[in-house]
Amino acid sequence: MTASGLAAAAPTAVICGIGAHVPDRVVTNRDLVARLDTTDEWIRSRTGIASRHMVPPGTATSDLAVEAGGRALVSAGGPPPDAVVLATTTPDRPCPATAPEVAARIGLGGAAAFDVSAVCSGFLYALAAGSGLIASGTARQVLVIAADAFTTIVDPADRGTAVIFGDGAGAVVLRSGRRDEPGAVGPVVLGSDGRLSGLIEVRAGGSRQRSSGLPAGPGEEYFRMRGRETFRHAVERMSAASREAARAAGWRPADVDRFAAHQANGRILSAVAAELGIPAERALSNIERVGNTGAGSIPLLLAQAAAEGSLAAGHRLLMTAFGGGLAWGAAALVWPDVKAC
C-alpha cells in the first residue's frame, strides 16, 4: 500500500507537532549484570545498549502516552485533534482499548480513539491510519501516539530479552495540509508475514489459551523472541521496505539526509544502513540510552533528535520499522519546522 496512490485532490496529513516521554527510572547494564548471567561487554557489543528506562510499579502504558501526547499537543499548538490513534503492544488492559482513556485524560474526550496493534512497527501503522483519517476527511487533526511499557511483558529472568527492552513513548500531531508541504506524510509502505508469528509472541492471555480452559504454561505470559532468526528477517524487511519507500519518493540513497530505523539492535541498524548505502552519520540513534522501546521507538528517536538538532527542518527523512507479527513498514517525508517537546 502506498500513500502516493491517494487521489491528488485528497487532503494530506502533515506533521505539525512532536513530543516524547520516558520514565525517570534508569536501568543500567551494571544493574542487569547484578541479577542476570550477562556482562556489560556482551550487552554493549551485541546490542549497542548501555541503559534503558523502566516504569515504576503501578505505572501503565496510558501514563506514558498521556505525557508524550500532551507534549506533542503543546508542540503543535493549534486546534484540538478530533482523533487519537495509539500504537501499543502493552495496553493497560486486554479490553477496552487504551486510546479512549488517554484521549479523555489529555482533555480530548469525545474524539475518535482507538488502538493499533503492530508491535514494534506500531508507530508507522498508526501514522498510516491517522493519515488515512485525514485523507478521507474523517478527521482534520489527529494525535498519533506510540507507547509501550515493554518491561511489563519481558521476563526479568530471560537474558535474551531483558537486556534489550525499555519503556517509552513518542507522539506526533497530524493536520490536514498539502502533499508538497514539509511534514507531509508519505509515501508509506507496510507489510506483514503472519506465517512467522511465532518468532515474537506472548503465548498466553488471548482467546487461544482462554478457550482451551487450561491455565497458561510456565512463562507463557511473557514476551518471547527467537532472536537470531528475527535478526535476519529484521535486516531483510527493513532494507526492502526502506528501498521501496525511497523509490516511491523519488529518492536515491544519497538523497536521504536522515535515516530513523526502529531501534531494535545497534547491529541491525548498522546492517540496514550499510545495505541501503546510507552513510552511518546520517542514521539517527538513541538505542545506547533507551534500548528497544517497542512501538514508541521511532517517535521517541525523532523527538530527541529534533530537540538535539540532529534532525532539522528540510531534512529528507526515511523511517523504517520491523517487529512481531511479523509486521514492518517504511515511510519518507521532509522534516517540518517543529519544536520538539
Ligand code: COA
Ligand atoms: N548475555 C550473555 N549471553 C547471552 C545473552 C546475554 N544477555 N543473551 C543471549 N546470550 C547468549 C545465548 O544464550 C547464546 O549462547 P549459546 O551460544 O551458548 O547458546 C549466545 O549468546 C548467542 O545467542 P544469540 O541469540 O544467537 O545472540 P545474538 O547475537 O543473536 O543476540 C539478540 C541476541 C536478541 C540481541 C539478537 O538476536 C537480536 O537483537 N535479535 C533481533 C531483535 C529484533 O530485531 N527484534 C524485532 C524487533 S523488536
